[in-house]
Amino acid sequence: MQLKSLEIFLKVLECGSFSHAAVQMHTVQSNITNHIKKLEDELNCELLSRQSPIRPTSAGQQLCHYAQQMIELHQQAKFHFSNQTLCHDIPLKIGSMETTAATRLPRLFKSVLLQLPELRLHLNTGTTRELIDRVYTGDLDCAFIASSQELPDFYNLHAWTEHLVLICPKEVTAFPDKKVLLNTPFLAIRQGCFYRKCIESFLQRYDLPPSQLTEMGNLDAILSCVHLGMGYAILPRSYIEKSSYKDELQFFDIDDQIGEINTYLIATKPQSWSGNLKHFIEQVTQVLELPKALEIA
The missing domain is CATH 3.40.190.10 (Periplasmic binding protein-like II)
Known part of the structure; x- marks a missing residue:
């Protein structure tokens, strides 16, 4: 169903004749007739009562309702994309x-x-x-x-730019040495998290195995487990400073090459x-x- 056919259909109803519609749309009457016939064939019904003036049938009245809405939506879409306006209906x-x-x-x-x-x-x-x-x-x-x-x-x-920090339990008062890091699991989000990759790079820097990673479901779970002494984590300083755990954890800056x-x-x-x-x-x-x-x- 072409919008052009719907526009012609509405114009015929407005003018009350094929010939007057053809004049107003700057085309020949046969073109008007062909579009109406295509609509009737596609919808398998008679849309117009061929009398003078031409009137819509019951089916034609129903199509008139839909045609007006479709053409209005088409005009709204054209206006939206040509003017790059906000569309309130689509988040x-x-x-x-x-x-x-x-x-x-x-x-x-x-x-x-x-x-x-x-x-x-x-x-x-x-x-x-x-x-x-x-x-x-x-x-x-x-x-x-x-x-x-x-x-x-x-x-x-x-x-x-986020600055990453090593997050430890409150009782850790100095940056852990390699021996401590080797014996402490690291807590991280699932695969695909970029900060998890940073932990892997951090461990590699100390020649430590990535098998020390323990996967957690969310960030609150990670901070809770660090607070309870179950491991360390690496996360943005901005997140820790907004966290309710801020005063119950210790955190240390790490190498800028990894930490920024x-x-x-x-x-x-x-x-x-x-x-x-x-x-x-x-x-x-x-x-x-x-x-x-x-x-x-």
Whole structure:
């Protein structure tokens, strides 16, 4: 069913004749007749009562209702994409690591929504690997991920740099030596978490086996287990300082080569962006350019 056929159908009803509709649409009457016939063949019903003036049949009245809605939606879509306006009915699907969602995004989202109050956001958390895959497949519009460098084939906006720390029980008063590290398990999120890779790099730096890793379900579980003396962890300082466990844990800076990790906002290439995504990234870029805009309170 072509929109052109629906437009012709509505024009015939408006004019009350095929010939008048042809004049107003700057075409020949046979073209008008062919479009109406195609509609009737496709819907297997008679749409118009061929009298003077032409009137819709019962089926034609029903099609008139749908045709008006379809053409209106078509016009709205054209206006939206040509003007890159916000679409209030479709939420922007954003992905984030759990640490970023807890510490950085509340203030960022607040700043964005002050400028775009009608924008709807849906936040999904996951590991960096999961988030990259979901942006690639279109399941997410964009995502905040951890990486040591920009990702090829994606749009990359550097958001901030996280400083990782070694997290230990409160009674640990000095950076653990190799012997202590060898005999202490490390707690980490499942495969695909970039910070888990940082733990593996840290262990490799001390020639320690990656078999020391114990997988946990979430960050709160990790901090609770560290607090109880069940192992060590490596996570962003910004997350620990916002955690309820802050005063019950000891944490130490680690080598900058391992300990400084960039967070990027990634998306597909800009030519594929919706109006919602375009406005969101523009606002995020402006917020990130403000000094101290996203410092952790």
